Amino acid sequence: MEYFLSGYHQIKDILTHHALFSVGILLLLGYFFGKAAAKLKLPEITGFIIGGLILGDSVLGVIPHHMNQSLKIVTEIALGLIALTIGGEFYWVKLKRMGKAVVIITVVQILATFGLVSAGLILAGLDTPFAMLLGAIASATAPAATVAIVQSLRAHGIFIDYLYGVVALDDAGCVILFGIIFAVVSGMLGAPSESASGLSVMSFAVLEVLLSVAIGAVSGYLIHRLTFRKNNTHEIMIITLGIFFLSTAAAIVFHLSPLITNMAAGALIINMSARNHRIFRILEPLTPPIYALFFVIAGTELQPHIIFQGEILMLGGVYILARAVGKYGGVYAGCAMGRTSASIRKYLGLCMLPQAGVAIGLVLLVQASPLLANLEPQYVKVIDNMVNIVLFSVFVNELTGPLLSKYAIIHGNEMGAR
Numbered sequence: 488m489e490y491f492l493s494g495y496h497q498i499k500d501i502l503t504h505h506a507l508f509s510v511g512i513l514l515l516l517g518y519f520f521g522k523a524a525a526k527l528k529l530p531e532i533t534g535f536i537i538g539g540l541i542l543g544d545s546v547l548g549v550i551p552h553h554m555n556q557s558l559k560i561v562t563e564i565a566l567g568l569i570a571l572t573i574g575g576e577f578y579w580v581k582l583k584r585m586g587k588a589v590v591i592i593t594v595v596q597i598l599a600t601f602g603l604v605s606a607g608l609i610l611a612g613l614d615t616p617f618a619m620l621l622g623a624i625a626s627a628t629a630p631a632a633t634v635a636i637v638q639s640l641r642a643h644g645i646f647i648d649y650l651y652g653v654v655a656l657d658d659a660g661c662v663i664l665f666g667i668i669f670a671v672v673s674g675m676l677g678a679p680s681e682s683a684s685g686l687s688v689m690s691f692a693v694l695e696v697l698l699s700v701a702i703g704a705v706s707g708y709l710i711h712r713l714t715f716r717k718n719n720t721h722e723i724m725i726i727t728l729g730i731f732f733l734s735t736a737a738a739i740v741f742h743l744s745p746l747i748t749n750m751a752a753g754a755l756i757i758n759m760s761a762r763n764h765r766i767f768r769i770l771e772p773l774t775p776p777i778y779a780l781f782f783v784i785a786g787t788e789l790q791p792h793i794i795f796q797g798e799i800l801m802l803g804g805v806y807i808l809a810r811a812v813g814k815y816g817g818v819y820a821g822c823a824m825g826r827t828s829a830s831i832r833k834y835l836g837l838c839m840l841p842q843a844g845v846a847i848g849l850v851l852l853v854q855a856s857p858l859l860a861n862l863e864p865q866y867v868k869v870i871d872n873m874v875n876i877v878l879f880s881v882f883v884n885e886l887t888g889p890l891l892s893k894y895a896i897i898h899g900n901e902m903g904a905r
């Protein structure tokens with residue numbers, strides 16, 4: 488046994504010596520788990536996440552947490568491509584057909600989720616300011632799983648148009664709502680210079696969205712301008728990726744939203760000319776390995792032991808349940824108000840459950856914020872619990888969300904086609 492453990496640790500040391508070893512093992516194990524999941528009629532993404540969970544610190548420890556920093560660029564590229572793809576669905580012809588319904592659905596489900604999660608956590612005993620912060624964070628939806636499933640199914644149609652529209656607007660709406668709630672909560676908790684803090688947080692939230700859109704618009708225009716007269720697909724790919732990398736890096740360096748930046752770029756590209764559809768077709772072959780790596784890496788970061796903490800289990804359960812009801816019920820109500828078809832009303836809300844990067848980023852922002860650094864000691868523990876509640880939600884929703892999304896996309900599209 489000792490010999491076996493010694494050999495295992497030697498292999499693990501080799502795998503962690505260089506990031507490329509990690510990339511190779513992540514891709515291969517992700518592939519095999521993805522195929523196994525497909526045979527069980529589960530989304531491949533679920534297999535990728537489980538494969539990552541097994542490789543991560545929680546099980547085998549082959550890919551320790553510190554290696555994720557070396558692989559961070561993969562996550563940034565994957566999220567950027569996902570956002571670019573979503574933006575590419577904001578074709579003006581489609582938007583005119585959907586009209587104000589997408590905006591109504593997005594606003595209603597964001598507010599419903601915020602209200603239900605906040606109220607549920609307050610009733611469960613969490614202090615009102617922290618319940619409100621978690622309610623705002625709960626409004627975030629992770630687009631990665633949904634986009635990957637749509638692409639793997641090669642799904643098209645009005646249901647997919649609505650899905651992409653709501654997911655895209657949800658990110659911007661969540662950031663703005665969080666900025667407003669954070670400002671209100673800072674005042675409630677008596678943070679230093681509360682009036683200035685409140686105004687600055689709200690203005691920064693709006694400014695972040697506007698600057699992200701501006702960088703995306705410049706990026707999209709440059710891609711269109713430099714590729715429009717090109718016919719060589721390799722040249723188009725090189726130019727597009729070069730500008731995409733630069734704009735994504737700029738958004739990250741200046742602490743803006745690379746998701747909103749690339750959504751704006753994709754929207755501008757597709758609306759500058761119908762000919763630009765080819766840009767997205769040219770990039771499509773790059774996405775399978777990048778998406779696979781993204782979800783396997785996400786799996787390595789999951790921490791199932793959090794579930795077994797009593798307080799986190801209770802509050803996390805309330806958070807997950809209230810968020811699910813808010814997302815589904817909010818989308819259903821928004822669809823009714825927007826007078827969409829029965830298929831969209833019945834199934835669209837099931838695609839809103841995955842939660843990952845944006846939610847984790849927002850709760851870590853709360854934890855690291857200087858505005859809350861001087862709070863009383865008991866509040867520090869509450870903020871730590873907030874982080875664990877969100878991580879618990881990510882663990883549950885990233886495993887179950889893709890399955891529900893796949894079911895909804897298949898059945899929503901089938902009904903819409905009838």
